[in-house]
Amino acid sequence: MSVTIALLGPVGDALREFGDAIEFIFKARPSEGGGIQVGGLGEIWDFTRVHLLVSIVAMAVACAIAVPIGLYLGHRGRGEFLAITVSNVGRAVPALVLLFVFLAYVGNGPRVLTLVLVLLAIPPILTNTYVGVRQVSREIVDAAQGMGMTGAQVIRRVRLPLAMPTIFAGIRTSAVSVLATATIGTPVNVQTLGEPIFVPQQYGPSGVLGAALVIALITLAADAGIGMAQQAVTPKGIKLAEQGGSRRGRLALPTRRREASA
Amino acid sequence: MTFELIAQEDGFFRDRSGEGANCVRDEGFCPDWIADNYDRYVTPFFEHVYLTVTSVAIGFVIAFALALLAHRRQWMVGPVTGLTGTLYTIPSVAFFVLLQPITGLGYTTAIVALVCYTLLIIFRNVVTGLAAVPPDAKDAARGMGLTDRQMLWKVELPLALPEILAGLRIAATTTVGLAALAFLAGAGGLGEQLDRDPEFKSNVAVAGGLAVGLAAAIDLVILTVQRVATRWQRAAA
Numbered sequence: 001m002s003v004t005i006a007l008l009g010p011v012g013d014a015l016r017e018f019g020d021a022i023e024f025i026f027k028a029r030p031s032e033g034g035g036i037q038v039g040g041l042g043e044i045w046d047f048t049r050v051h052l053l054v055s056i057v058a059m060a061v062a063c064a065i066a067v068p069i070g071l072y073l074g075h076r077g078r079g080e081f082l083a084i085t086v087s088n089v090g091r092a093v094p095a096l097v098l099l100f101v102f103l104a105y106v107g108n109g110p111r112v113l114t115l116v117l118v119l120l121a122i123p124p125i126l127t128n129t130y131v132g133v134r135q136v137s138r139e140i141v142d143a144a145q146g147m148g149m150t151g152a153q154v155i156r157r158v159r160l161p162l163a164m165p166t167i168f169a170g171i172r173t174s175a176v177s178v179l180a181t182a183t184i185g186t187p188v189n190v191q192t193l194g195e196p197i198f199v200p201q202q203y204g205p206s207g208v209l210g211a212a213l214v215i216a217l218i219t220l221a222a223d224a225g226i227g228m229a230q231q232a233v234t235p236k237g238i239k240l241a242e243q244g245g246s247r248r249g250r251l252a253l254p255t256r257r258r259e260a261s262a
Numbered sequence: 263m264t265f266e267l268i269a270q271e272d273g274f275f276r277d278r279s280g281e282g283a284n285c286v287r288d289e290g291f292c293p294d295w296i297a298d299n300y301d302r303y304v305t306p307f308f309e310h311v312y313l314t315v316t317s318v319a320i321g322f323v324i325a326f327a328l329a330l331l332a333h334r335r336q337w338m339v340g341p342v343t344g345l346t347g348t349l350y351t352i353p354s355v356a357f358f359v360l361l362q363p364i365t366g367l368g369y370t371t372a373i374v375a376l377v378c379y380t381l382l383i384i385f386r387n388v389v390t391g392l393a394a395v396p397p398d399a400k401d402a403a404r405g406m407g408l409t410d411r412q413m414l415w416k417v418e419l420p421l422a423l424p425e426i427l428a429g430l431r432i433a434a435t436t437t438v439g440l441a442a443l444a445f446l447a448g449a450g451g452l453g454e455q456l457d458r459d460p461e462f463k464s465n466v467a468v469a470g471g472l473a474v475g476l477a478a479a480i481d482l483v484i485l486t487v488q489r490v491a492t493r494w495q496r497a498a499a
Contacts, residue, residue: 018363091435092474093439094438095439103466104461104462104465184443211359216360
């Protein structure tokens with residue numbers, strides 16, 4: 001086996017480094033400077049827990065702020081300027097810069113990190129909620145009003161369900177960037193999965209690589225998970241319309257039967 | 263005169279003597295310090311520009327070619343979007359690190375990762391732009407006897423240009439932000455400057471301000487190109 005790897009040359013070297021990194025994830029070892037043990041599932045799990053905790057709290061807060069505002073603005077057809085500007089400014093300010101500005105001017109710790117993540121997560125959710133609500137066609141809203149629905153009912157029972165796929169697309173974008181940015185916890189004194197990458201003198205090359213592998217896997221898994229949730233919240237009417245399998249599908253209305261039984 | 267220098271971990275020197283020394287000692291926002299030290303930001307700034315421009319240019323060539331191929335072969339759109347979407351999802355910190363066993367430390371690693379992030383954005387916008395060309399325009403072109411190739415370059419691409427350039431703008435501003443982490447791949451940039459002294463307000467203000475300014479400037483340049491290149495649009499209106 002080792003002979004085969006030696007013959008592979010540079011490819012073998014890369015493989016060996018990745019193998020070493022995987023070993024770091026599962027088995028603790030002495031740190032580069034000596035003295036303490038680093039790596040192993042226990043420490044990786046500690047980093048992962050902090051990483052997920054700040055990310056989930058940030059996403060929950062961001063959703064609680066951005067979805068209602070987006071729904072309201074979209075329903076009233078106001079604040080297009082606000083919704084678009086927020087997303088443009090959000091994109092122009094790099095996550096690292098935002099984090100370091102908060103570190104220098106506000107302070108450090110998990111609260112500051114969470115606050116920065118919330119600020120990063122709001123723009124995509126707000127813009128997507130706004131756009132999702134706006135793109136519900138005028139005819140559908142007229143029909144709902146014609147059936148005697150109040151403004152709140154139109155939002156809750158017509159606009160929100162039809163906007164769900166778009167809102168979830170925004171949540172997905174935000175979640176990926178939140179998980180990615182939570183990696184930069186070390187400068188603000190929060191030990192997330194980025195710790196081994198930012199302190200290589202202690203964790204060594206395999207620690208750096210091992211942490212990167214875990215980060216990549218967690219983000220891809222979260223992306224896939226939210227993608228599935230997005231499918232699950234998409235009203236049946238929209239799915240039928242996309243398949244073109246239903247006559248009423250063109251209007252993309254949620255089916256009456258399900259609402260009646262609810 | 264005592265000349266007091268304090269060495270930071272990475273050799274980031276701060277002159278703590280002379281006027282405004284108190285401000286620097288307190289990690290404050292010091293215009294005097296900035297005026298005396300702006301030259302240390304010149305090299306990182308140009309590294310940042312180099313990383314961004316090179317990566318967006320390479321990414322544009324690859325994504326544009328893929329989009330042209332996929333335009334005539336619709337089955338390609340799904341797989342290409344899936345693959346570039348996966349690359350786009352991998353966090354940049356992890357990506358810069360994961361490439362190192364293969365490409366080593368330096369510009370190559372940084373640029374490979376940054377190129378990967380531009381692919382999804384540019385590919386998607388070119389494909390959407392080409393798909394949104396009105397069938398009437400294509401019929402007219404066909405009626406005038408244009409070949410497939412002529413129709414692509416003379417009708418479809420000009421009409422899709424606003425959408426394509428919109429994609430380029432998003433890709434460019436995103437890349438400026440991601441290049442701030444390129445120092446993890448050993449490629450320098452403004453992020454390295456930020457990371458050297460993240461608690462010193464003056465340092466964060468200058469390095470961060472330059473990064474945001476760079477993003478805004480590149481955005482403005484592409485927007486101007488878009489205005490000039492689509493003058494016919496306003497003439498028609």
